[in-house]
Amino acid sequence: MMRVDITVNGRARADDVEARLLLVHYLRDVCGLRATNVGCDTTSCGSCTVLLDGASVKSCTVLAAQASGHEVTTLEGLNRSDGLHPVQEAFRQEHGLQCGFCTPGMVMAAVGLLADNPDPSEDEVREGLEGNFCRCTGYHNIVRAVRAAASGGRA
Amino acid sequence: MSTRWFGQPIPRVEDERLLRGAGAYLDDLGHDALAAAFVRSPHAHARITDVDVSAALDVEGLVAIYTYDDLPDRLAEPLPLLIPHPTLTHGRTPYALARDKVHHVGAPVAMVVAEDRYLAEDAAERIAVRYEPLPAVVGIAAARAAAHLVHEDVPGNLAARMTQSTGDVDAALAAAPHVLSLDLAIERSASTPLEGRGVLARWDAEARRMRIWSSTQTSTGVRAAVAAKLDLPLVDVDVITPDVGGGFGVKIMHPWPEEVLVPWAARLLARPVKFVEDRREHFVASAHERGQLHSVRVGFDDDGRLLGLDVRFWHDHGAFIPYGLIVPIITSTQLLGPYKPGAYRVTFDSLYTNTVIVTPYRGAGRPQGVFVMERVMDAIARELGLDRTTVRERNFIEPHEMPYDHGLVFQDGRPLIYDSGDFPASLAKLKQLVGWDDFEQARETARAEGRRIGIGLACYVEGTGVGPYEGGHVVIETSGKVKVATGLTSQGQGHQTVFAQIVADELGVPLDDVEVVTGDTRRFGYAVGTFASRAAVMSGSAIALAARAAKEKALRVAGDALEANPDDLEIVDGVVRVVGAPGAEISLGTVAVLSNPLRYAFDTAAQAATQFASGDPAKPPVPEDDEPGLEGRDYFSPMQSTFANGMHAVVVETDPDTAEVKILRYCVVHDCGTLINPRIVEGQIHGGVAQGVAGALYERMAYDDAGQLQNASFMDFLMPYASEVPSSVEIDHLETPSPMNPLGIKGAGEAGVIPGAAAIASAIEDAEGIVLTSMPISPSELWELRRSKETG
Ligand code: FES
Ligand code: FES
Numbered sequence: 001m002m003r004v005d006i007t008v009n010g011r012a013r014a015d016d017v018e019a020r021l022l023l024v025h026y027l028r029d030v031c032g033l034r035a036t037n038v039g040c041d042t043t044s045c046g047s048c049t050v051l052l053d054g055a056s057v058k059s060c061t062v063l064a065a066q067a068s069g070h071e072v073t074t075l076e077g078l079n080r081s082d083g084l085h086p087v088q089e090a091f092r093q094e095h096g097l098q099c100g101f102c103t104p105g106m107v108m109a110a111v112g113l114l115a116d117n118p119d120p121s122e123d124e125v126r127e128g129l130e131g132n133f134c135r136c137t138g139y140h141n142i143v144r145a146v147r148a149a150a151s152g153g154r155a
Numbered sequence: 156m157s158t159r160w161f162g163q164p165i166p167r168v169e170d171e172r173l174l175r176g177a178g179a180y181l182d183d184l185g186h187d188a189l190a191a192a193f194v195r196s197p198h199a200h201a202r203i204t205d206v207d208v209s210a211a212l213d214v215e216g217l218v219a220i221y222t223y224d225d226l227p228d229r230l231a232e233p234l235p236l237l238i239p240h241p242t243l244t245h246g247r248t249p250y251a252l253a254r255d256k257v258h259h260v261g262a263p264v265a266m267v268v269a270e271d272r273y274l275a276e277d278a279a280e281r282i283a284v285r286y287e288p289l290p291a292v293v294g295i296a297a298a299r300a301a302a303h304l305v306h307e308d309v310p311g312n313l314a315a316r317m318t319q320s321t322g323d324v325d326a327a328l329a330a331a332p333h334v335l336s337l338d339l340a341i342e343r344s345a346s347t348p349l350e351g352r353g354v355l356a357r358w359d360a361e362a363r364r365m366r367i368w369s370s371t372q373t374s375t376g377v378r379a380a381v382a383a384k385l386d387l388p389l390v391d392v393d394v395i396t397p398d399v400g401g402g403f404g405v406k407i408m409h410p411w412p413e414e415v416l417v418p419w420a421a422r423l424l425a426r427p428v429k430f431v432e433d434r435r436e437h438f439v440a441s442a443h444e445r446g447q448l449h450s451v452r453v454g455f456d457d458d459g460r461l462l463g464l465d466v467r468f469w470h471d472h473g474a475f476i477p478y479g480l481i482v483p484i485i486t487s488t489q490l491l492g493p494y495k496p497g498a499y500r501v502t503f504d505s506l507y508t509n510t511v512i513v514t515p516y517r518g519a520g521r522p523q524g525v526f527v528m529e530r531v532m533d534a535i536a537r538e539l540g541l542d543r544t545t546v547r548e549r550n551f552i553e554p555h556e557m558p559y560d561h562g563l564v565f566q567d568g569r570p571l572i573y574d575s576g577d578f579p580a581s582l583a584k585l586k587q588l589v590g591w592d593d594f595e596q597a598r599e600t601a602r603a604e605g606r607r608i609g610i611g612l613a614c615y616v617e618g619t620g621v622g623p624y625e626g627g628h629v630v631i632e633t634s635g636k637v638k639v640a641t642g643l644t645s646q647g648q649g650h651q652t653v654f655a656q657i658v659a660d661e662l663g664v665p666l667d668d669v670e671v672v673t674g675d676t677r678r679f680g681y682a683v684g685t686f687a688s689r690a691a692v693m694s695g696s697a698i699a700l701a702a703r704a705a706k707e708k709a710l711r712v713a714g715d716a717l718e719a720n721p722d723d724l725e726i727v728d729g730v731v732r733v734v735g736a737p738g739a740e741i742s743l744g745t746v747a748v749l750s751n752p753l754r755y756a757f758d759t760a761a762q763a764a765t766q767f768a769s770g771d772p773a774k775p776p777v778p779e780d781d782e783p784g785l786e787g788r789d790y791f792s793p794m795q796s797t798f799a800n801g802m803h804a805v806v807v808e809t810d811p812d813t814a815e816v817k818i819l820r821y822c823v824v825h826d827c828g829t830l831i832n833p834r835i836v837e838g839q840i841h842g843g844v845a846q847g848v849a850g851a852l853y854e855r856m857a858y859d860d861a862g863q864l865q866n867a868s869f870m871d872f873l874m875p876y877a878s879e880v881p882s883s884v885e886i887d888h889l890e891t892p893s894p895m896n897p898l899g900i901k902g903a904g905e906a907g908v909i910p911g912a913a914a915i916a917s918a919i920e921d922a923e924g925i926v927l928t929s930m931p932i933s934p935s936e937l938w939e940l941r942r943s944k945e946t947g
Contacts, residue, residue: 020273029271034183035176037400039349040434044869047349075176088174092166095838099647100173101180101349101400126877133869135349135401136647137838138845138907139877140884 004068008033009077017064024048026064027074035075035104039133046132049105049112050074056112058131075104078111087111087149096145098136106132110146119150160656160666161898164834167652168666178398181353181370181431188355188427189218191417192275194265194282195440196257199291199509199862200305203255203284206265211281216270219424220282221416223252229384230419234410237376238479242317245309247507248477251412257286258305258474259509260862261439263412268420268428291509291862295448295469298506305474305507312507314476319487321562322498327463331454335534340929341523341912343446343471343856344849346516347874348646350400351432352411352441356418360425364391365418370399372407372644373684374674380410381418396674402646403846404515405442407686408478438867443856444482444516446471447523451531454497459535459546464496466527468503473512480505482513482520484566485618490524491561492616493578493800494532494550499563509862515686517846518908521617526930529613529913533920543917544586547614551578565796566687567621573798575891576616581802581824584887585612589804589822597806607811608819609922612804613913619799619827619902620692620895624792626681627698629658629705631785633760635729635744637662637669639701641694642682644674648904649835650690654698656831657898661702662709663726664743681790688799688902691831696896697791704787712750712785713741716767741767747785752776797893799901801825803844803910805881807918814938816852816919818881826889828901836903837886843907845880850908851915853879855931 001016008031015030027033027050038060039047048060051073059072078085084092087110097103106129113120113128120128125146126139134142172178208220223231233248253264265282269275290303297303298312305312328334355368365387369377371394378394381387399406413430421428432441447470454463470483487501532550536543552559554577561571586592594610601608628640639658645651655669662669672678673694674685683693710721713731717724717739725734732740748764777783806820823840830836853873857866866872892899912930920927925940 018273028182029186032186033176035178037180037350038182039400040869042434042868042870045349045434079175084171084174091174092170095167095834097170097173097647098649098838098842099349099399099401100169100178101398101647103173103178104176107174122882126882130876130878133349133874133876135347135403135846135874136842138841138843138884139880140841141838143877143882 002065004064006067007071009073019065021064022060023062023064023067024059027059027072033074033076037101037104039101044133046109047102047105049108049132051108051112054115056109075107078107087114090145090149094141094145094148096137096141102132102134106134106142110149113146114150122147160659161831163656164832165652167649167835168655169649169651180350180398180400181355181368184368184397185355185427185429188429189268189270189424190272190275191420191428191430192267192272192279193263194267194279194284195436196253196260196262196264198257198286198288199260199293200289201257201286202289203253203257203264204287205285207283210283211267211278214269214274214278214281216274217267217278218270219268219420220278221252221266221420222264223250223254226251229386230415234412234477235380236479237477238481240315240480243315243476243480245314246476247306247309249412249475251416259511260864261436261511263440266416266420268424293508293510293858293860293862295446295471295506298471298508299469305509309507313504314472314507315480315505316502317480318500318502319563320500324463324465324498324500327498328452328454328465331462332456333538334452334454335538337451337530337534338928339449339451339527339530341445341447341526342931343443344516344854345443345856346403346405348401348403348405351434351437352406352413353431354414354417355427355429356421357427358422358425365422366393366395367418368395368397369414370406371396371409372402372646372686373409374644374676375642375680375682376409376684377414378676381415384410384415385419385422394676396644399644399646402685403517404444404519404686406646407684408442408514434869435867438872439511439864442512442514443473444513445523446513447486449527451527453531455535457539458549459539459541460549461494461497463498466490466501470503470505471508471513472505473508473510475512476505477512478514481566482515485520486524488563488565488571489521489616489618490528492525492528493552493576493614494528495552510858517843517905519687519905521615521909522850522912525613525615525910526913526916529910529917533917543612544582544591548579548582553579565618567796569795572795573616574893574895576798576800576826577889577891578800581800581826581889584889585802585804585822585824588824588885588887589806589820591804605811606808607922608806608808609918609920610804610806611914611917611921612802613910613917614802615909616798616800617688617906617909618796619688620793621687621689621796622792623683624790625683625693625697626679626788626790627694627701628679629698629701629787631705631709631743631747633744633747633758635668635742637664639669639671639698640675640678641673641698642676642679643685643690643694646685648690648839649832653691653831653835654695657695657699658702661699662706664729668729688904688906691900692797692896692902693791695831695900696898697789699897700789700791701787704789705785708750708787709743709746709785713746716741716749750785751783791896793895795895797828797895797901799827799903799906801906803914805914805918807915807922809919809922809937814934814941816934816937818848820885821881822885824887824889825906826891827903827906828893829890829899830888831900839903840886840907841884843905844884844911845875847908847911848880848915849875851912851931853931
């Protein structure tokens with residue numbers, strides 16, 4: 001067991017965890033934040049994407065111990081009481097989700113992408129989301145949603 | 156007037172919850188549950204000589220280890236053969252845990268239960284299984300050669316041979332002015348939902364009841380299977396489908412070994428137990444589809460009209476055949492597409508191999524059939540020097556020939572009769588959409604720039620909404636809220652939204668007042684499942700009928716209260732009112748109170764109801780033939796499937812050096828009858844097209860000769876990212892309502908994937924001038940084809 005100090009969605013926490021515990025399992029099982037999903041075992045699918053100090057990372061490929069001393073934001077961290085975050089809202093408006101399993105990771109990847117590039121072209125969105133699988137939507141409406149969120153932010 | 160919701164492209168009611176991360180998928184449930192992990196076979200075919208668990212026993216947190224010898228009674232028998240068929244003479248199904256042999260890599264050998272999944276895997280790793288490897292049968296050629304057998308008692312590795320025919324094919328071919336032979340192949344692929352399989356079980360020892368959550372496409376099927384295997388009364392088993400992270404066919408298979416073992420362990424241990432499949436397990440221990448080889452002879456006249464079609468094919472169904480012959484039967488019938496084949500004969504062999512089982516994957520046998528038929532069409536066009544669309548037009552079933560009886564038996568055991576469709580109109584729309592007639596100009600322009608482009612098309616007909624039935628239940632509560640349930644399950648299709656649209660219109664209530672539950676046997680016990688693009692057709696129709704029944708009762712009860720003829724009443728925004736008499740009205744919630752003559756008043760709705768007369772004192776409070784409550788329940792069971800259809804055209808560019816294929820345009824004309832929610836239908840097409848493109852250019856199951864799946868991970872199985880799908884899908888709908896159901900709808904879920912490989916093959920062939928006989932095709936394969944063409 002080892003001690004980790006992680007700020008999760010703005011709240012500082014201290015927990016004793018096993019050294020081998022993955023960040024995604026820390027978030028799901030220790031913090032009870034179960035929006036973040038696991039879709040693979042090879043760092044390929046992006047279902048587990050969260051922000052680590054503001055940059056999107058695959059939380060299945062980070063140990064909880066490595067996140068100690070850092071800030072983590074999960075999909076739950078975007079939630080507001082007065083409606084949806086602009087990226088969440090754009091996914092809803094553009095039908096950017098079907099089963100929703102990829103969605104938490106996809107939304108966090110999009111948030112990370114827009115933080116780096118507030119006005120991406122279609123190709124930049126597609127490249128930026130490379131690393132996140134969606135098996136349902138064929139990506140069209142996801143790309144549309146990210147671009148809509150970008151222009152919404154600009155307006 | 157209230158809005159009409161049917162046909163509106165409204166955003167989905169599911170989404171806010173899912174976007175906030177409040178979805179509850181299987182692994183989000185059961186935090187208190189023990190975790191199961193499985194020891195799986197590393198060999199494709201082997202005898203198990205010893206299982207030694209001793210090294211695992213001191214793993215901290217270990218609760219139990221089970222092998223075949225631990226299984227009692229019916230659990231020790233092979234799992235069921237779900238869909239028998241008279242031609243399936245040698246059906247074999249697996250044991251829940253391997254008995255003395257393993258038949259594919261990934262077969263479950265032992266189940267470990269521990270305090271958490273990390274610990275369960277620690278223990279599983281320490282279990283030593285000794286195997287004596289046996290020769291593996293991999294691929295159709297090896298299965299046919301039958302130098303080795305997958306099952307000792309199945310000669311020739313042959314589970315079934317089935318023939319269907321209409322007319323005299325031999326005579327038709329003998330008399331035909333032109334005859335061509337084609338050998339064609341489609342490789343294995345798989346549904347690959349982003350969430351794998353999973354099951355959670357809780358045994359209530361006091362009530363002696365089992366509650367199961369499964370990431371399944373059929374909760375009623377799982378319920379019946381578990382009840383039978385664990386010897387429980389059906390009424391004491393609940394199966395609940397939580398949010399499901401995609402299915403695409405693979406989750407219709409049931410019961411999986413894990414689906415019976417986990418509840419069994421939960422009862423034995425008196426603790427909840429959960430199994431969540433990991434990605435590697437999904438590749439080697441769930442199900443695949445598609446692998447077929449076809450050998451075709453076709454006879455046609457000078458105009459390219461089909462005179463006779465003789466199809467012989469071989470279907471690789473893997474190590475066992477629990478789901479029966481559904482896939483090859485669909486291939487053998489839906490191969491015909493929108494065409495009249497002349498005389499037709501199809502024979503298939505369904506063959507065992509030492510690979511993962513085959514069950515339907517979106518499209519379910521149709522992509523193979525369409526590939527074959529469309530290759531035939533292109534071959535005829537080439538042979539006669541005709542435009543590819545001309546050959547297709549000449550062979551279409553014409554609208555005036557509907558309903559069209561092919562004289563064959565479809566997968567549901569019913570005659571293959573197309574109910575509707577206007578194929579010439581669809582093709583005209585497609586040609587217009589893609590600019591078919593102007594393509595030569597585009598080709599010349601590209602050529603001048605040193606680029607190679609090509610255009611292709613493919614047409615299909617899809618039997619959707621197969622029976623036997625689905626049901627719907629609509630309850631209007633005293634709050635005025637409407638609770639709807641249907642038994643089939645959802646995996647992201649947006650059923651809650653479209654069913655709510657149907658009910659809001661039928662009842663005349665606000666959409667927000669309607670809440671829909673699917674796949675929960677506590678709410679609706681009779682159902683078949685979600686497959687064959689049947690949910691909208693079957694449950695949509697059943698729910699509409701149930702809503703009509705609830706409405707009829709609402710009008711009757713309201714008529715009594717308002718002293719009006721029910722025929723003079725209408726429901727608008729949840730209020731029943733007398734047409735043309737302002738003020739004479741009663742809310743549906745109040746009607747619900749009146750419909751249930753209780754002695755007790757619980758709430759304001761009940762108090763409000765007291766102003767209305769409380770029934771005729773000359774009759775009992777609940778009249779004969781009536782029942783308390785404001786509910787409707789009904790079932791929909793059509794005589795046969797509806798037949799949706801569509802046509803895709805694709806423009807590709809092939810790289811002259813690298814042989815990479817880029818999709819420049821992808822156009823879809825689609826007829827799924829009337830549209831409940833066009834946005835959802837388009838989303839289904841987008842997703843299907845992406846899977847079609849993936850199946851044509853990227854995805855395949857790469858088994859080696861020893862039966863090892865060499866690409867059993869998302870690193871090696873090339874599922875497309877956003878950067879690999881066509882950047883736009885241009886869609887045009889044709890709506891020919893189906894006469895087979897009250898809403899005129901046909902299914903839409905699978906269509907997008909069906910003609911992908913066929914259309915893309917046609918386009919690559921057109922760009923390259925090379926004949927393609929097998930899909931998928933990789934750049935290196937295309938490059939090899941170029942080279943062999945050059946070297947002649
Ligand atoms: S779970 Fe697939 S990348 Fe993390
Ligand atoms: S919405 Fe299902 S995987 Fe993306």
